[in-house]
Amino acid sequence: MAPKDFHHPFQPYDIQQHFMEAMYDCIDRGEVGIFESPTGTGKSLSLICSSLTWLREHRRKVFDEALAAVTLDDDDPAWMAEHALDSRRREMRRMREDFEARLGAVRERESKLKERHALGVPLRKKRRVTPDDEPSPADEEQYILDDYDDSKDGKIPVNGQMSSYSTETTKLMTDLGMLQQKRDDNSLDFSEDLKVLFCSRTHSQLSQFVGELQRVSLPPGMPPEPEMNEEVSEPLKHLTLGSRKNLCINPKVSKLGSLTAINERCMELQQTNVAVEHRCPFLPRKANEQSVLDFRDHTLAKVRDIEEMAQVGTRLGVCPYYASRTVIESAEMVTLPYPLLLQKTAREALGISLRGHIVIIDEAHNLMNAIEGIYSTQISEVQLNLARESLLVYLQNFRNFLKGNNRVYVTQVVRVIDSLLLFVTRVLLTNTTGGTVEAEQLLSGKGVDQIDLAKLVRYISESKLARKVEGYASHVTQLQKIPTRNTKKTQSEHDVPTLTHIQTFLMTLMNPSKEGRFFWSREGDTCILRYMLLDPAVHFQDIVHEARAVILAGGTMSPMDDYRHQLFPYLPSLVTFSCGHLIPPSNLLIRTVASDQAGPLDFSYKFRSSAMIMRIGQALLDLAPMVQGGLVVFLPSYSSLELVASCWRKEALLALLEGTKQVFLDSRSEPAEATFKAYSQAVSTNCKGAILLSVIGGKLSEGINFSDNLGRCVVVVGLPFPNLETPEWKAKMQYLEDKARKRGEAAGVASREHAENVCMRAVNQAVGRVIRHKDDWAGIVLMDERYAQKRIREKLPGWIRESFPTESSSHLRGVTEDAKRFFEGKARS
Structure with a gap:
């Protein structure tokens, strides 16, 4: 039987064919699948060809069924x-x-x-946007709050997330038919507009994927005419979605830089109290409805990435952020970043229905962390104090203008902040460094139990309180020429008003669920309050239930048990597929160094003595001269790297390593790009190669390509277990144990498995940096006796696991001899 034709632009390898067949069957049966395909094996094209072949064939089937009806x-x-x-x-x-x-x-x-x-x-005269396009209110009038009516219908946050659209935006898009109306699920067949939604972490990854999409040619979604001798191809209808930051073409708005500032400025220019001549000239409206339709046709006419979408909008003089909504219904494939898919409110705001569609999530090894990150939040004592000071200054100046609901709600915001600060003051008087806390303890301040948090959060959002208060505080600072207070903010904290952080934290306090916990921790002289989601399944379940099929894909998805237990505990079965590598077995050396002449090698925290560190260094000194090109060494953490470097420098071992190859050290304070560039240059110019000491889970362990000479050998020292003694990890482990006990499982197994899976997923990401294409070759050395344990080794990706020889020495002497033969053989070939 001939293999199925997936219209791959090249002749697919056997592993690619098997991958596409397994994924096609998974979609056809409407199941959830986890697909692992190592870097260099053509994963993107396999995902594209299998899903779109199924889609086009399904559309032909629908066509035939429509005729039969x-x-x-x-x-x-x-x-x-x-x-x-x-x-x-x-x-x-x-x-x-x-x-x-x-x-x-x-x-x-x-x-x-x-x-x-x-x-x-x-090409065309550009629309001129002059300074007159912006309103220019009097100095302080712009900070006055508009009258607020809390009896009107408003959007209440759902699951801790606010809707992205203002009332004005919603009306505008409804008038233009850009918001999809709610469908009657019982009366409509969704198969007619069935599509593939492809999600990845970043826009750069999506742009690379779009480049692969442009290679593919597919037969049409309708059967050819009987008189046609051969099938013609039908161009793919594709849409890429993004945020205002990626798609805003108004220079007066896009120059603001931060996503929050752009969002708020965009919505301000749609307010009914803004004169028509001052509103955004690119906003879709009845007058430029034809331009919106032209945008839809231009978008669908060819496969475009996010930058090209913005260029089309600029050329047509219409906002691509809003106009892209008209394209969703007609697109066959929609590409979008993680947050736009994973947040239910974001999907609703975009008008994206998942019902009956195919969802593919690429780079899914970080999916659980991404979900937890989206629904977790934190606030610091510094931010609380800063927000309180800014509010009091604002109240003092505008007290005569604050009437009715504005006065009530602003006072309530201050009261809630005072309650959080009261808790912080109490815990800082204790000798403890952190722990868990109940929501009731955070809201025990005077009169706080009488406050409706849902209404308060809605007020902060709809009144634009955060931007007005922070804007006025900056205005006062400039007038008085007061030096900016050093609050040690991160870039994201500078971009987002402090009250917005507090608003986000209040959302978690509105209805704290059993799937999350509140924590506090002492950091220096200050205190941090955190809400952490413990169970990502509750926020991913809607996607699974609505979609026809869900595919999680990645270069390194092993170990897969965590996905089964934490993302899909309610599913009776799960499709898993791990394909091999394109490289021949002779191109990979995989060994474990479990011992040396002094005994077992164990780099766990308990045994991390100076003597053990020197033995690890000596082992590297034995291996380094044999490696032709770059040698990348991964350690468990930045603190362990600093400890190792200090010890080796003190004992002159670092100088001995420098004698074999130039040594570079990753640093938490130095830019990763500069370190990688210097290392790459040394590898290319020095015949001896170079050594890079880096960190698992650090800046150089993900997304960096150590192909060919940049990574001829990777050494992983120790296992990067998380610190299980932190309150967050204790809560997570306890939560997993409680769920396992309800399933009737033995105590301790679930939490141990999760810790090992998190550890090994990070290891697998690190070792996957070195084999990047079918002609690449490298050695992988796992330096710790724990890697010899069957339970740990089974968590490695299949293609690495299968490459372990049935009989090989795990003693340093035997491994160095094997490495010498491997590298000498490659030098001769």
């Missing part, structure tokens, strides 16, 4: 029945052909524009 009278002669079917067939084809013809005309126009541009002819 045509009702005919049994008494009609055969020629009339055939004529009726033929008319229906031609009608359906004509609708599709008209749509394709319109997109074809757009492609032709763009091609001619490109030719004109190449000849130096300007």
Whole structure:
């Protein structure tokens, strides 16, 4: 039986064919699957070809079923029945052909524009945005709060998330038909507009994926005409979605830099109290409705990345952030970053339905962390004090303007902040460094139990209180020329008003769930309050239940048990697929160093003595001269790297390593790009190569490509277990144990498994840095006796696990001999 044709742009390798067949079957059966395909094995094209082949075939099936549904009278002669079917067939084809013809005309126009541009002819006059496009209110009037009516219908946060749209935006988009109306699930067949939603972590990863999409050519979603001798291809209808920060084309707004500032400024320019001439000139409205439709056709005419989307909007003079909503319904594949898919309110704001669609999440090894990060939050004592001071200054100046609800709610905000600060003051008087806390303890201040937090959070959002208070505080500071208070803010804290952080934290206090916990910790002289989500399954379950099929994919998904227990505990079965590598077995050396002449090697925290550190250094000194090119050494943490470097420097071992190769050290304070660039240059210019000491889970362990000579050998020293003694980890472990006990499992197994899985997932990411394509080769050395344990080794990716020889020495002497033969063999080949 011939293998299924997935319309791969190249001749697929066997492992790619098996991957595509397994994924096609998973989608066809409507299941959830975890697919692992190492870097260099063509994962992106396998995901694209399998999902879109299924989609196009499904659309053909729907076409045939639609024809079969045509009702005919049994008494009609055969020629009339055939004529009726033929008319229906031609009608359906004509609708599709008209749509394709319109997109074809757009492609032709763009091609001619490109030719004109190449000849130096300007494409179009740019719309001029002058300073007059911005309102210029009097100095302090802009900070006055508008009258607030809390009896009006407003959006209450759901699951700790606020809706992205203001009332004005919602009305605008509804008028233009840009918000999808709620469908009657019982009466509508979703298969007709079925699509693939592809999600990854960053826009740069999505742009790379779009580049792969542009390679693919697929047969049409309708059967060809009987008279056609061969099938023609049908261009893919693709849309990439992003935030205002990526898609805003108004220079007066996009220059603000931060996502929060851009969002708020955009919505301010839509307020009814802003004069029409001052509103954003690119905003879709009835007057430029044709431009919105042109944007839709231009977007669908070819596969574009996020930057090209912004260029189309600029050329047509229409906002691509809002106009892209009109494209969703007609797209076959939608690419979007993690937050836009994982947050239910973000999906609702975009008008994205998952019902019946295919969801693919790439780079999914970090998915559980991403979900926990989205629904977790924190606030510091410094931020609380800063917010309180700013509010009091604001109240003092605008007390005569604050009336009715504004006065009530601003006073309530101060009261809630006072309650949080009261708790902070109490715990800082104790000798403890941190622990868990109940929501009731954080809200025990005077009169706080009478406050409706849901209404208060809605007020902070709708009144623009955070931006007005912080804006006025900055205004006062500039007038008085007061030096900015050193609050040691991160960049993100500078971008987001402090009251917005407090608003986000209050959302978790509104309805704290059993799936999360509150914590406090002492950091120097200050205190941090945190809410941490402990169970990502509760926020991912909607996606699983709504979608037809969900695919989690990544280069390193092993070990997979955590996904089964923490993301899909309610599913009776789960499809898992781990494909091998394209490299031949002779291109990989994989060994464990469990001991040396002094005994077992154990780099756990308990045994991390100076003597053990020197033995690890000596082992590297034995291995380093044999490695041709770059040698990358990963340690469990930055603190362990600093300890090792200090010890080796003191005992002159670092100088001995420098004698074999130039040594570079990763640093938490230095930019990773500079370190990697210097290391790369040393590898390329020095025949001896170079050594890079780095950290598992650090800046150089993910997303960095150590292909070819940059990584001829990777050594992992120790196992990067998390610190299980922190309050957060204790709470997580206790939560897992409680769930396991309800399932009737033995005590201690679930928490141990999770800790080992987190550890080994980080190890697998690190070792995956060195084999990056089918012709690459490298050695992998795991330096710790714990790697010899069967339970630990089984958590390695399949392609690495299978490469372990059945019989090999785990003593340093035997490993160095094997490494010498491996590298000498590669030097001769």
